[in-house]
Amino acid sequence: MSKLSLKSGIVKDIIIVVVGIAIIWIGLRVAFGTENPFYVVSSGSMIPNLEIFDVIVVQGHVNFDQLKVGDIIVFNRPDGHDKVIVHRVAEILNKDPLVIRTKGDANPGSIPGTDFPITKGDYIGKVVYVIPQIGYVTRILTPPINYIIIAVIVGIMLVKQFGKPKSSIEKLSDEGKTKSLDETVNKSDMDESLSNDKSYLTENSDLSETKTNDEFKNSTDKDPALQ
Incomplete structure (x- = not known):
């Protein structure tokens, strides 16, 4: 190759x-329905429901207006959008437009600037699946x-x-070489056989000729008409 x-x-x-x-x-x-449907939990704020290194799958097709208390959501920290947070919806602060407050299950209370006020512009998606501890791979x-x-x-x-197998051309070439070798061997065997047959016929021909001469001599000795 x-x-x-x-x-x-x-x-x-x-x-x-x-x-x-x-x-x-x-x-x-x-x-x-989101640019990144997978996130790795990096803090213990949601223990025992979410452990560090759990991977969460986020569904962005769940509209912000459909959220209710108890949903676990992923959102950008409202104060600066400098961090992605995963917390549980704790309270509906306003319905039109919708504004919510969240809280980490392991935290004693909501953190201003992090847990509220959460608006539609901060929302990423709702957590729909959790894959335990697979985040260790990262x-x-x-x-x-x-x-x-x-x-x-x-x-x-x-x-x-x-490790690829031989191509069909290489296989045909090898088969051709093998076939040629077989033909050479068979031809050699045939030549040797013909040579042996020829030698055998020559020897038998000489014996027959000698026998015929002897028989002819004997017959002339016995038959007076031929003298």
């Missing part, structure tokens, strides 16, 4: 992986572990390229 074909195969595999990830990511964003994927994983993936691609 040429270096050019090997490189093109690796590039093709990388493109397939990247395109596949992009399609899945875009599909998830459309399905959940902690593991830090240098140099992430580079090692990339190296392993590249290594698998290389093995895949070198």
Whole structure:
């Protein structure tokens, strides 16, 4: 296999992986109606319902106006939008327009500027699924572990390229070589057989000729008419 074909195969595999990830990511964003449907819990403010490193799945298609007390939501901190918060809706402060107050389950009370006032502009989505402790993966994927994983993936691609079965052309070539070798062997065996048959016929011909001469001599001795 040429270096050019090997490189093109690796590039093709990388493109397939990247395109596949992009399609899945875009599909998830459309399905959940938010730019990022996954968040990792990074504080203990929602313990015991949400633990640190739990991954939460956020549904952005749930309208802000449909929220009610008890819902767990994700929103940008109203004071500066400098942090993403996941807390529970604790109170409806105003209905038109809707303004709410939230609170962390483990916190003694709501924090001004963080838990209220939450408006539609701060809202990201409602928590619909929780995947326990899977967020540890994000902690593991830090240098140099992430580079090692990339190296392993590249290594698998290389093995895949070198381990590919022979092409149909290579197989036909090998079969042709085998067939030619068989024909050569068969031809050699045939020549040897013909040579042996020829030698056998020559020897028998000499014996027959000698026997015929002897018989002719004996017959002339016995038959007076031929003297």
